[in-house]
Amino acid sequence: MMVKTGNVGSAVRKLFCNKSLNDMEGKENGSPAIGIDLGTTYSCVAVWKRDRIEIIPNDQGNRTTPSSVAFADNERFIGDAAKNQGPTNPTNTIFDAKRLIGRRFSDSVVQHDMKLWPFKVIKGPTDTPKIVVSYKGQQKEFLAEEISSMILYKMKESAEAYLENTIKDAVVTVPAYFNDSQRQATKDAGTIAGLNIIRLINEPTAAAIAYGLDKSYDVIGKMNVVVFDLGGGTFDISLLTMAESGNFEVKAVAGDTHLGGQDFDNRMVDHCVKEFKRRCNKDLTGNQKALGRLRFACEKAKRILSCTTTTSIELDCLHDGIDFSMKFSRAKFEELNMGSFNNCINTVEACLNDAKMDKSCVHKVIIVGGSTRIPKIQSMLVEFFNYKELCKSLNPDEAVAYGAAVMAAKLSGNNSDIRVRDLVVCDVTPLSLGVEVTENVMSVLIPRNTPIPARKSKQFTTRYDNQSGVAINIYQGERSRATDNHLLGKFSISGIPPARRGVPQVKECLEIDANGILTCTTEILSTGKMEKLTVTNENGRLSKEEIEKMVKDAKKYKLEDQEFKKKADARNALEDCLYNMKNMIKDHKIKNTARLEKLKNAIADTTCWLAKNKDASVDELQREKACLESI
Secondary structure (H helix, E strand, O other), X not given: OEEEOOOOOOOOOOOEXXXXXXXXXXXXXXXXXXXXXXXXXXXXXXXXXXXXEEEOOOOOOOOOEEOOEEEOOOOEEEOHHHHHHOOOOHHHEEOOHXXXXXXXXXXXXXXXXXXXXXXXXXXXXXXXXXXXXXXXXXXXXXXXXXXXXXXXXXXXXXXXXXXXXXXXXXXXXXXXXXXHHHHHHHHHHHHHOOOEEEEEEEHHHHHHHHHHHHOOOOOOOEEEEEEEEEOOOOXXXXXXXXXXXXXXXXXXXEEEXXXXXXXXXXXXXXXXXXXXXXXXXXXXXXXXXXXXXXXXXXXXXXXXXXXXXXEEEEEEEEEOOEEEEEEEEHHHHHXXXXXXXXXXXXXXXXXXXXXXXXHXXXXXXXXXXXXXXXXXXXXXXXXXXXXXXXXXXXXXXXXXXXXXXXXXXXXXXXXXOHHHHOOEEEOEOOOOEEEEEHHHEEEEEEOOOOEOOEEEEEEEEOOOOOOOEEEEEEEEOOOOEHHHOEEEEEEEEEOOOOOOOOOOEEEEEEEEOOOOOEEEEEEEOOOOOEEEEEEOOOOOOOOHXXXXXXXXXXXXXXXXXHHHHHHHHHHHHHHHHHHHHHHHHHOOOOOOHHHHHHHHHHHHHHHHHHHHOOOOOHHHHHHHHHHHHHO
């Protein structure tokens, strides 16, 4: 039996060792491929241009874009405009979509975060979390993939405006510790955004590529490099060996897909809420607008505390007309978050242990992600690595996108730089792969941090007398109990000759190729009968029909946004026309009394019409402007 249900590429759909395979995946298509760092709090896009990497600014001129989407009465905002909606429109301003993507509603992580988010999350079909907002007078439900697709589309749009070219292909980064569902969901988000994701690349691996190409230091022979990536919502640690030839070999990865700057903000918010209650005997937790303003202020204070030792949080009329003011010291911030800081260092130590490498063998420590600007984290890292200087030559907010753009240039073939053409990256499996055996036990065949491609096998036996068949459930994860891990696929084999339990031998083999495709082979040793399954993770994924519907919805929202902008531009043009004519009258440029009177009446009528017709169409606005100008 040969069953192929799609392209799984389990936790291992990452990078590759096969250089000829890389060359096949990207084709010269006239338009460049871009690299996107799809972050929890901020995203960044870059491109290989003129034999170097360029970080692409957004429409506000900023080099990073908030990963936020907001819905107002008649308009959708993405990026900076959406983030600015947070304090005043918290229930319709979506952030942290990356913390939801690829997860179940029943996941304890989702249940915990729901208590902190001002927006509503409900249970959708197949235990999928859905975000509920109010838009155009209706309740709208969105999957995390849809919100992420809007952010990806914003990055695509920025790149197209900057490059004056249509963009289709992209390399998108994911946390090294993302499981298969999270990776697949990210690919789905790219499809909805109209992007062909030619590769998902681990964030710390992308950062290492950026530093390897940056040549901010000389690589002599082989160099062991630790990439410490602490962003807004995720934490990754990777240990790589970097060679002078341009090869990158990942030795071990570790991390937490639920640790970052947002957690530090939340602890500050919790502290302020408790302080407000202590002082005023009033509870803020039910006031989402107050919490939105407070969260905004806490994030700003956190950033300031990376530069100074004290700052103030000042908010007028925070709740029930009561002002709130308090001093916040760096020492207090560190005290609130020391548990998380210690967890980061413990994870670094675990990663080194997995690679069986002493910290003294690490040559360079690269820090990536906005949260690495926190002085305490830097000092703890320096101390852990025996006062080794940290690598900070690249902007920590941009290094991941930089590396993704390098990989995009290689895969697309749209570059002439030999450093990029000769780049070879060998990655590892971030999570263990195995099968379920007796009593719900997970039997690991391919341990985490195994270099790919890989092939491992084990022999199993029957549980009952005269058992004729075996069901094979394939899981991914680190828990001892199989069902606590992530189910990748299942199938069965029959035809085992009758025998007492424990006698028949069944050989189970898991094989991962350079593409990250996981194949499971089961063989009955006594008869030679074999069953083979190419495993994919369809469980909980969006169907082809659902993705197509979301693509159509994305186009609809795009058209609505464009229509809104046209109306806003037409309204502004009419208001400008009114303003200019009022100035003409004011400056006495019209001498004819009858004409002057007619113009004053026309201005008054148009001003009145504008006030009464707030939802006027583009045609109506343009018609009013034409009438006004004809006078």
